[in-house]
Amino acid sequence: SVIQGDGLWVFVKLHSWFSRTTEAGITNRMIAIMKPDQCKKEFEVASAVEKWEENYRRVREEHGVAELNESYKMAALKMILTEEIKRHVRPMVA
Numbered sequence: 001s002v003i004q005g006d007g008l009w010v011f012v013k014l015h016s017w018f019s020r021t022t023e024a025g026i027t028n029r030m031i032a033i034m035k036p037d038q039c040k041k042e043f044e045v046a047s048a049v050e051k052w053e054e055n056y057r058r059v060r061e062e063h064g065v066a067e068l069n070e071s072y073k074m075a076a077l078k079m080i081l082t083e084e085i086k087r088h089v090r091p092m093v094a
Contacts, residue, residue, distance in 0.1 A: 026063050033059060034072065036080050048080045 033056050039045050056073075059065050068076075078089065 029059050030065065034076050036076060039080055039082050042082055042085060045081060045085065049077060052077065052080060
């Protein structure tokens with residue numbers, strides 16, 4: 001979308017677009033990490049937690065995202081649990 005002869009601007013526009021897209025992608029991935037889907041059945045919990053850990057590790061390694069505070073990790077992981085399991089988990093103490 002640049003005029004003939006302005007080839008260098010292609011790289012500037014491409015870099016700008018890619019940066020915005022990447023930032024939005026990272027933000028969406030962090031939202032998914034902080035608000036994972038709740039499991040419907042108890043047998044799904046272990047694999048959902050493993051998937052969450054893998055996604056979290058990947059975002060940190062690939063994008064240099066800072067380590068989450070332990071209380072944030074616990075809050076996110078508790079969202080994965082079924083309602084039945086949540087009734088047996090102690091409330092988090094701040």
